[in-house]
Amino acid sequence: MDQPRTDEDQQLVARTQEGHASAFDELVVKYTPRLYGLVYNMTSNHEDTNDLLQDIFAKAYKAIRGFRGKSSFYTWIHSIAVNMTLNFLKKRGRRFQLSLDDVDTSIQNDKEFLEATASSSPVREADLSELQKRLNEAMMKLSDEHRAVVTMFHIQGMPHAEISKILRVSEGTVRSRLFYANRQLQNYLDEFRKNPVT
Amino acid sequence: MDEFNDNQITKLLRLKRYEQPPPSYFENFLHEFHRRQRDELLRQPLWRICVDRARDFAFSFNLSTLTSYPVAVTAVLVCAAVISLKIYQTPQPATVAVKDQQVLVVPASTEPEWTLASPAATRVFNTRSLRNLTESAQTHRSGTPRYVLDSVPVSYETTFKF
Numbered sequence: 001m002d003q004p005r006t007d008e009d010q011q012l013v014a015r016t017q018e019g020h021a022s023a024f025d026e027l028v029v030k031y032t033p034r035l036y037g038l039v040y041n042m043t044s045n046h047e048d049t050n051d052l053l054q055d056i057f058a059k060a061y062k063a064i065r066g067f068r069g070k071s072s073f074y075t076w077i078h079s080i081a082v083n084m085t086l087n088f089l090k091k092r093g094r095r096f097q098l099s100l101d102d103v104d105t106s107i108q109n110d111k112e113f114l115e116a117t118a119s120s121s122p123v124r125e126a127d128l129s130e131l132q133k134r135l136n137e138a139m140m141k142l143s144d145e146h147r148a149v150v151t152m153f154h155i156q157g158m159p160h161a162e163i164s165k166i167l168r169v170s171e172g173t174v175r176s177r178l179f180y181a182n183r184q185l186q187n188y189l190d191e192f193r194k195n196p197v198t
Numbered sequence: 199m200d201e202f203n204d205n206q207i208t209k210l211l212r213l214k215r216y217e218q219p220p221p222s223y224f225e226n227f228l229h230e231f232h233r234r235q236r237d238e239l240l241r242q243p244l245w246r247i248c249v250d251r252a253r254d255f256a257f258s259f260n261l262s263t264l265t266s267y268p269v270a271v272t273a274v275l276v277c278a279a280v281i282s283l284k285i286y287q288t289p290q291p292a293t294v295a296v297k298d299q300q301v302l303v304v305p306a307s308t309e310p311e312w313t314l315a316s317p318a319a320t321r322v323f324n325t326r327s328l329r330n331l332t333e334s335a336q337t338h339r340s341g342t343p344r345y346v347l348d349s350v351p352v353s354y355e356t357t358f359k360f
Contacts, residue, residue, distance in 0.1 A: 028228055032228075033218065033224060036218065036224075037215055046219065053227070054230065057231055058234065058238070132210075154208055155211055157212075157215075185207050186207060
């Protein structure tokens, strides 16, 4: 997923800092879909995602006067989103409600999805919707920090360096978390393939 | 059967980026954001709104120029002047006030008689009570001077009586 143009963001941030609320509205419109994907794949609940997104933008609006541009707005808003989501998940604990079964069913008609599942693989052997569901369950079995890294790298397509800036950890930590998370997901999905009923 | 490898898991996870809410959600999100902002503003107390407005007003100027070196030096000088004024205006202990205080302190047991003279000389001092007062004052307030009461002549008392 490509990063938005930084200079355009800087102009919008500067205008917001001057008191033009409409400039912040443009930032909200621009970043809502991107942050929705991040928060939703970490929480797996639409209502929680919606509330969190509202809180994230409210917090960003309050704090934007203190934004000095040491990092890009992209990194800054993602840091706020990840930190607030991780805090929320700690409070929520493990009592999550999977609303991921409400996943857009049109995904099964998506070109990339069909290409991915057309090749000879265990994917083809399993029921696709069931596999999606199991993948979501496997994701929720990861720790919050590992899920955050998986979401940003695999789903959002961020590079390691960007993730390390957002999480304020080293790139080595990001890579090791990814490696561990991939192993975990692989184990969960293999288990499902061997015992599809459970 | 093959097991899932990293590449397959990556492909599966990438598909999750297509999991998005209906487009109407993003259209309404900004309206919802504005509504929540207004609600929060209404819940805030008046003083906080005033503080926020004042802060916004202050931020509308370039604060970096205001916080420059000359302004900081001026602020320090003003603070020093205020503090020094406070120190020099500290009241000194006045001996006159102490004397007056001692004259007016009369025990209730002395039963004073009121006259038409000026308030400073209204009491009819009898020797006995004066002695008692002096003694008690010496006992409890040995550090304070009491030469005024002691200097009142005994013969002076009768002239105040009608």
